[in-house]
Amino acid sequence: MTSAFKSKLLYLGLPIALALGLFMPDWAIFLGIISLAKGLVVLGLMLLWRTGLVSFGQGLFYGAGAYTVGILPQYVPISDAFLLVLISAAGAGLIAFGLGFLLRRYREIFFAMLCMAFSMIFYGILVKSESLGSTDGFNVVQTSYLGYTPAEPIEMQRILYATTALVAWLACLFVNRYLGSTMGRLTRAIKDNELRVEYLGFSAKVAVHFKFVVAAVLAGAGGALAAIAIGHVDPEMVWWIQSGEFVFVTILSGVGNVIAPLVGSVVFEILRTFAIEYAPQAWQFVVGGCLLAVIMFLPGGLWSLIERSREGRDDGNSAR
Amino acid sequence: MTAILRAESLYKSFGAVNAADNINVSIDEGEVIGVIGANGAGKTTFVNMVTGYLAPTSGKLYFYDRDITGFNPKSATEIGICRSFQIPQLFSTGTTFENLMVAMGVAEEGAMPFWKPLDTEERMARCEEILSRYEILEYRDQIAQTLPQGVRKLLDIAMASVHNPKMLMLDEPTSGVTAAEKFSIMDIVVTALRQQDVTILFVEHDMEIVSRYATRVLAFYDGRIIADAKPEDALADEQVRQFVIGETAHAIAAG
Numbered sequence: 001m002t003s004a005f006k007s008k009l010l011y012l013g014l015p016i017a018l019a020l021g022l023f024m025p026d027w028a029i030f031l032g033i034i035s036l037a038k039g040l041v042v043l044g045l046m047l048l049w050r051t052g053l054v055s056f057g058q059g060l061f062y063g064a065g066a067y068t069v070g071i072l073p074q075y076v077p078i079s080d081a082f083l084l085v086l087i088s089a090a091g092a093g094l095i096a097f098g099l100g101f102l103l104r105r106y107r108e109i110f111f112a113m114l115c116m117a118f119s120m121i122f123y124g125i126l127v128k129s130e131s132l133g134s135t136d137g138f139n140v141v142q143t144s145y146l147g148y149t150p151a152e153p154i155e156m157q158r159i160l161y162a163t164t165a166l167v168a169w170l171a172c173l174f175v176n177r178y179l180g181s182t183m184g185r186l187t188r189a190i191k192d193n194e195l196r197v198e199y200l201g202f203s204a205k206v207a208v209h210f211k212f213v214v215a216a217v218l219a220g221a222g223g224a225l226a227a228i229a230i231g232h233v234d235p236e237m238v239w240w241i242q243s244g245e246f247v248f249v250t251i252l253s254g255v256g257n258v259i260a261p262l263v264g265s266v267v268f269e270i271l272r273t274f275a276i277e278y279a280p281q282a283w284q285f286v287v288g289g290c291l292l293a294v295i296m297f298l299p300g301g302l303w304s305l306i307e308r309s310r311e312g313r314d315d316g317n318s319a320r
Numbered sequence: 321m322t323a324i325l326r327a328e329s330l331y332k333s334f335g336a337v338n339a340a341d342n343i344n345v346s347i348d349e350g351e352v353i354g355v356i357g358a359n360g361a362g363k364t365t366f367v368n369m370v371t372g373y374l375a376p377t378s379g380k381l382y383f384y385d386r387d388i389t390g391f392n393p394k395s396a397t398e399i400g401i402c403r404s405f406q407i408p409q410l411f412s413t414g415t416t417f418e419n420l421m422v423a424m425g426v427a428e429e430g431a432m433p434f435w436k437p438l439d440t441e442e443r444m445a446r447c448e449e450i451l452s453r454y455e456i457l458e459y460r461d462q463i464a465q466t467l468p469q470g471v472r473k474l475l476d477i478a479m480a481s482v483h484n485p486k487m488l489m490l491d492e493p494t495s496g497v498t499a500a501e502k503f504s505i506m507d508i509v510v511t512a513l514r515q516q517d518v519t520i521l522f523v524e525h526d527m528e529i530v531s532r533y534a535t536r537v538l539a540f541y542d543g544r545i546i547a548d549a550k551p552e553d554a555l556a557d558e559q560v561r562q563f564v565i566g567e568t569a570h571a572i573a574a575g
Contacts, residue, residue: 182425
C-alpha cells in the first residue's frame with residue numbers, strides 16, 4: 001500500500017466516512033459512538049502491540065476516563081463535553097505516567113499481567129466504594145457542547161457522535177504523525193532489538209513509557225465519550241473482560257494502519273449487536289468463532305484484507 | 321596525545337571467574353587498537369564494561385578524564401562511545417535503509433522526537449550516502465534478517481557510526497565472513513571511520529587483520545593484559561605466541 005494512498009485514506013477517506021455516519025438511522029448512532037470510543041482504546045493498544053507489548057488492563061484507563069466524567073461535574077461546575085473529555089484523557093494519562101515507571105521495566109506476559117493486576121485493583125476499589133455506587137455505578141449528568149445543550153435525546157446523540165468522530169479523527173492524525181517520527185519508528189525497533197535501541201543512545205524504557213501514556217490518554221478519552229453516551233458508569237468498564245475485549249478487537253482489526261482500530265471496532269460492535277439479536281443464547285459462540293477464524297485465516301487482522309486487495313490492484317496495474 | 325580512555329585497576333568477576341583482572345590501560349585519541357586473545361580471555365568483557373553493558377566489580381573507567389564507571393549503554397553512547405557487535409544487532413524486520421534511518425533519527429534527535437518526521441528528504445539523502453560509503457547501497461531495500469553476514473556487519477558498524485562517536489569499539493568485525501571479504505570489510509570500515517576522526521578499538525582473532533590495521537595491540541589472557549605494544553612487537557611476544565596465537569613451546573624456542 002503506497003503512502004499516497006494511506007494519506008488519502010487518512011485525510012480524505014476517514015473524515016468523509018465519519019461524516020457520513022451522521023446520516024445513520026437513529027438506532028445506529030449510539031452504536032457508532034460506542035464503536036469509535038472503543039476504537040480510541042484500540043488505537044492506543046495498537047501502539048503497544050507494535051512495540052511487542054499487550055496490555056490486558058486498558059479497562060483501567062477506559063474506566064478512569066468514564067468515572068472522571070461521572071465524578072467531576074458533581075464537584076466542579078463543568079458540563080462541557082470537550083473539556084470533560086480533555087480532563088478525563090489527561091487524568092488517565094497521569095495515572096499511566098505514574099504506573100509507567102514500574103511497567104516499563106517489564107515485557108511480554110509480565111507486562112500484560114501487571115496491567116491487568118492494576119486494572120483489577122481499581123475494579124476492587126470501585127466495587128467497595130459505596131459513594132461511587134459500588135457495583136451499580138451511578139448516572140452521568142447531561143453534558144453541553146461549547147455552551148449548547150441539546151434539548152432532544154437524539155439531537156444530543158448526533159452531536160455526541162460528531163464530537164466522538166472528531167476526537168477519533170484527530171487521534172488518528174496524531175498517532176499517524178507519531179508513528180512517522182523517530183520515536184514512533186522505534187516501536188518496531190524495540191520489538192525487534194531493544195539492545196540496539198539502547199546502543200543507539202535512546203532509552204527503550206522511556207519510549208515504552210511514552211507509548212503507555214499515549215495509549216492511556218486515548219483510552220481515557222474513549223471511556224469519557226462512552227460514559228457520556230451511555231449516561232452511566234459502573235465497575236464493569238474496568239473489569240478484565242472489558243480489557244480482554246479491547247485486545248480481541250486489536251487482533252480483529254490488525255495493526256497495519258491507524259484507521260484499522262476504528263474499522264475493527266465498528267465491525268466488532270456490529271457483529272456483537274447482530275449476534276445478540278439473532279442468537280441471544282449463543283452470541284459468545286458466534287463472536288468467539290469469528291475471532292478464531294480471523295486468527296486462522298487473517299493473522300494480520302481485517303486491515304490485511306484491505307492491504308491485500310490494494311496490493312492486488314497495484315500488481316494488476318503494473319502488469320497492464 | 322590526549323588520553324581518550326583510561327582504565328584503572330579494573331576488575332570483573334563472575335562468581336569464581338575473573339573476566340577482568342586488574343586491567344590498567346590508557347588509549348590515546350586517533351589510535352587504532354587491536355584487541356587479541358583466546359576465547360574467554362576477557363576481550364569482550366572489557367568492551368562490555370567500557371560501553372556500559374557490564375558494570376565493573378571494582379576499578380575506574382575514564383573517558384577524557386570523566387569518570388564513566390557504571391554508565392549504562394545509553395549514557396555511554398551519548399558521550400561518544402559507540403559499538404558494534406560480534407553478532408550484528410539489527411532491527412531484523414526492517415530494511416537496510418530503515419535500520420540506518422532509525423539510527424540517524426535517534427542520533428540527530430533534538431526536541432520533540434515524537435513529532436518531527438523521521439523521513440526528511442535531506443536525511444534520506446544522507447542515509448543513502450552513508451550506505452554508499454559502506455558499499456551496501458545495493459541492499460537498500462532488503463530486509464535485514466535476509467542480508468549476507470558481511471553486509472550485516474557493515475550495517476551494524478554504519479549504525480554505530482552515525483552518532484558521531486569519538487570512540488568506536490568493534491567486536492570481531494570480520495567474524496563469520498569469508499576470508500576474501502575480511503580485508504575489504506576492514507578497508508571500508510577503517511576508511512569510513514578515519515574520515516570521522518574516530519578512535520577505533522577492534523577485537524579480532526585474525527592476526528593478519530591485526531597486523532595490517534592496528535597501530536597498537538592489547539593482548540588479553542585470563543582477564544589480564546599480557547602485552548601492550550605495536551603489532552610487530554606484540555605478535556612476537558613469547559606469551560602472546562603461546563597463549564594467544566597458540567604456538568607450542570617447541571615452535572617458540574625454534575623462533
